[in-house]
Amino acid sequence: MSMKKLLLLVVIVALFVAAFALDLTQYLALDVLKEKQQQLNQLFHDYPLRTFAIYFAIYVISTALSLPGATVLTLGAGAIFGFGWGLLLASFASSIGALLAFLSARFILRDWVQRKFGERLRAINRGMERDGAFYLLSLRLVPLFPFFVINLVMGLTKIKAWTYYWVSQVGMLLGAAVYINAGTQLAQIESLSDVISADLIGAFVLLGLLPILAKFILAILKRRKAFRGYQKPKHFDNNMVVIGAGSAGLVSAYIASAVKAKVTLIERDKMGGDCLNTGCVPSKALLHVANAVHQARHSEHLGIDAGEVKVNFGKVMAQVHDVIKTIEPHDSVERYTRLGVNVEIGEARIVSPWQVEITQDGSTKTITTRAIVVATGARPLVPDFDGLDQIDYLTSENLWSITELPKRLLILGAGPIGCELSQAFQRLGSQVTTVEMADRILSPEDEDSAQLLHQQLAADGVDLKLGHKAKRFEQRNGESVLVAEHDGGEVAIPFDRVLIALGRQANTSGFGLEELGVEADRTINANELLQTNYPNIYACGDVVGPYQFTHVASHQAWYAAVNALFDPFKTFRVDYSVIPWVTYTSPQVANVGLTEQAAQQQDTEYEVTTYDIGELDRAIADDSAFGRVKVLTEPGKDRIIGVNIVGPQAGELLAEYVLAMKHKIGLNKILGTIHSYPTLSEANKYVAGEWKRANAPEGLLRWVEKFHRWRRG
16 A cells, blocks of 8 residues: 555544544534534524534535534534525535545555456446446435445445536435425424434435436437337347358357247358358468478477478368368358258348348348347458558468468568468478567567467577568569568568468448448447447447457357347346467467456456476477466465466366356365376466465464474374
8 A cells, every 4th residue: 555545544544533532423413413503503693604614614524534423414504504505515515525535435445446356346347337327326315325335335436536426416415405404493303213204215215216217218218319210110020130150140140049039140251251261260270280290390309200291282271171161061051041040141231220131143132120130250450551552462361262382471460360370381381471560479468478489489480570560562673572660770571472460350331330320430339238329239259349259259149149139128248257368379378367467557466376387297298398387366365367378288278277267266176176197287287286385374384393293202
């Protein structure tokens, strides 16, 4: 805790203790107020402004310090100053005092609370940012909740201070008016229970429900506003229409058919989308071949002499396409038709919130639907470099059509795609040059993780040009050249083919979203239910983000489909709490939860435990003893908040940690789980053992040592 926070805490505690030590709270009792009423009335008559100001200050300080007696102070305001001036004083003094208590709690404790429990409070924080004013107003209207608790707890959330103040001002006004009015007749009050009856409390509770009711009314009005100008059909052809048959679209359609809804799936190109045809499947098939070539070329020390290893790149690409064809039936029109999905191959266009046009072979038909799920995916991001239009460049989409291995392959970008393809083509025989603007590869990863992969790529022969910013493409002496900026100067890098691997951009245009007014920036804007600004139009997968992974697209698809089919009766907020991701290089780089880099950026406290895979028996036996497991835990606890694995089959090893984080299983239970010997998964148990040793109860062990010494006699 900083010195300023500690000083403020000491001052608050000292004032609070002094109030009781000096017995100042005796003056905040009803009988004392009645006894002193005439004197206080005379003071107000003789010194109106001074009395008002002093009373105001006492009220503010009492509320800020959360001292008992706010009710008596409010009654006193009515008894001394009358209804009008008393209400003015009490309403502003209580709100300002509440704001001071709120700000104090926020300044002293919020950073620590958010750092300590940020992950658990994430949903609460989002709810407060979105609907905090409604919830606070309800709490202020209901006198069942102690106001000092509301002040302190709200300070720990992310509600804006101004919102907190004005809502408190409005919310406490009615309750203050009741007590002020009672205070004007103070002589008739024998106890505080005379002021407010059970019936009146019930009325306040009902009143407190009004803000929540207002929230739903506003949602209905917002829904009507979104649909204004469109005629809703009386009958629908479909319960749901899905646009795009990639991972997100296929899962959405599958779920709809599984719950017996009528669903139409529209795809303009190939079933399976990017993952099957141009992404995950072909890239992993290519990596498999590249790794086989690498093993064949580097097995002499194992006693294997494979001789000269030759690569027939045409056959390699044929093998990649054979893998695609083998998996194709899983995503085929025939399979989904058998599942009960109406599959249409054609161009989709949303023409109203309930109507979708399908263009096939020059003819167009319109179908109606209660809900629409947009799952149109993403495409490679290709910046507008000068001279690029003169280059027959490659992306992750058209790469799979080449049949000749580039002699000199230039790859722009050292993210996951760039690193995977750099290693694959280098091992297959290309001389790969990878150009990256950042000063290291895999920028979102921890630096030590990136360095481990960097070592392997360099050992493979990849020429990594980091800190190089691509500027333009030129033709020099009959060859293609990239001109990059580096250390203030320009560097010319010749190549035969260039692959652009600079990320992906969402497919948000070309099917009616702009004309309809669906809000989108780089991706479609969607809420936690995956709804767009049209409540019956949902989006999932790469087109909405925030993670562009196939498994996240499938994960989102469940929420989008269920919400689209069952809203408003039942809805679910999409859960991003445990998201794994893997870069499938050799060694693989696998993550779940927070990286160490992200934890530092978020000011999250953590402990790090690592285990060197080079010491693992199975890794040594497999000639793959390289890498490490790194686990982030809460300080002093075994609760896992993040895992990073660099090594062989890291993506497979990660699954145990994904399960553990999802179901709140700590390192102690992983340590107590039997892992087969010899397996790579033993690394997970060993890192748990490293954590246990680092957190051993030294005091207890000293007593145990004494116990054993005693038993030896």
